[in-house]
Amino acid sequence: MESFISVKNETKSFGKGSHIVNANKDISFEIETGELTIILGASGAGKSTLLNVLGGMDHLTSGSVNVNGLELADQDTKELTTYRRKKIGFVFQFYNLVQNLTTLENVELASEIADQPMAAKDALTAVGLESRMNNFPAQLSGGEQQRVSIARAIAKNPDLLLADEPTGALDYKTGKKILQLFQDFTHQSHKNVIIVTHNSLIKPMADHVIEITDGQIKSDTRNSDPTPVEKLEW
Numbered sequence: 515m516e517s518f519i520s521v522k523n524e525t526k527s528f529g530k531g532s533h534i535v536n537a538n539k540d541i542s543f544e545i546e547t548g549e550l551t552i553i554l555g556a557s558g559a560g561k562s563t564l565l566n567v568l569g570g571m572d573h574l575t576s577g578s579v580n581v582n583g584l585e586l587a588d589q590d591t592k593e594l595t596t597y598r599r600k601k602i603g604f605v606f607q608f609y610n611l612v613q614n615l616t617t618l619e620n621v622e623l624a625s626e627i628a629d630q631p632m633a634a635k636d637a638l639t640a641v642g643l644e645s646r647m648n649n650f651p652a653q654l655s656g657g658e659q660q661r662v663s664i665a666r667a668i669a670k671n672p673d674l675l676l677a678d679e680p681t682g683a684l685d686y687k688t689g690k691k692i693l694q695l696f697q698d699f700t701h702q703s704h705k706n707v708i709i710v711t712h713n714s715l716i717k718p719m720a721d722h723v724i725e726i727t728d729g730q731i732k733s734d735t736r737n738s739d740p741t742p743v744e745k746l747e748w
C-alpha cells in the first residue's frame with residue numbers, strides 16, 4: 515500500500531548563486547496513515563522549511579513530495595493554496611488567532627473553508643473550551659489560546675495536522691496538555707499529526723521520529739509502543 519506521505523530527494527534552497535542556502539538537502543522518508551510524527555532538530559536544521567513544504571506554504575526546489583496521492587512538486591501557487599486551505603490544519607508557536615473575533619468565530623473561520631468540517635462547537639468541546647466560546651483571545655491564557663488554535667485546526671477535519679513548536683510559548687504542565695491533545699487526535703481519528711520541535715525529550719510519545727541535522731536526515735525511527743503523554747517527564 516502507498517504511504518500517506520512519501521518524500522523523495524526533497525531539496526529546498528533559498529537565494530541564488532554564491533548566496534544559496536540549502537535548507538533541506540536530499541530528504542527522503544515515508545509516513546504511514548495514522549502516525550504521530552515528531553520532526554526533531556536544532557535551531558536552523560531545516561525543520562520549519564520542511565513543514566512549510568509539506569503544508570503547501572512553500573514550493574520545493576527539487577525532488578518529490580506526495581501527500582495522500584497529491585504530488586506537491588506539480589502544483590502551482592494557486593493549487594498549493596487550495597491544498598493548504600482544504601487539507602491541512604496548522605498550529606503555530608504563537609497561536610495566530612484573530613484578536614477581534616471570539617473563540618467560536620476564530621474556529622468558524624477555518625471550518626467555513628473546509629470541505630468536510632467538524633462543527634466549530636464540537637471542536638472547541640474536544641479541547642475542553644466549550645465554556646469559553648464567546649470570549650476573545652485576549653481574555654484567555656496562553657494555553658487556552660493554543661487550545662483554540664488546535665480546535666481551529668481540527669475543525670477543518672484535515673488529513674494532516676502540522677504543528678511548529680506548539681508548546682514553545684507554554685509552561686511545562688500546559689505544554690503537556692497540548693501534546694496530549696495531539697496524541698489523542700491521532701489515535702482517535704487515525705489521522706496524521708506532525709510536530710516540529712527541538713525538544714528531544716518528547717520523542718517517546720511519537721509513533722515515528724525523524725531527526726534532521728544541517729538540512730539532512732540524521733535518523734528515522736519508529737516506536738512500536740509510544741509512551742502516553744501523561745507518563746512522559748521532561
Ligand SMILES: Nc1ncnc2c1ncn2[C@@H]1O[C@H](COP(=O)(O)OP(=O)(O)OP(=O)(O)O)[C@@H](O)[C@H]1O
Pocket residue numbers: 528529535536537555556557558559560561562563564712
Ligand atoms: N526565506 C528564507 N530565506 C533564506 N534563508 C532561509 C529562509 N528560510 C529559512 N532559511 C534558512 O534555512 C535554514 C533552515 O531554516 P529553518 O527555519 O527551516 O530551520 P529550523 O530547524 O526550523 O530552525 P528553528 O528551530 O530555529 O526555527 C536556516 O539556515 C535559515 O536561515
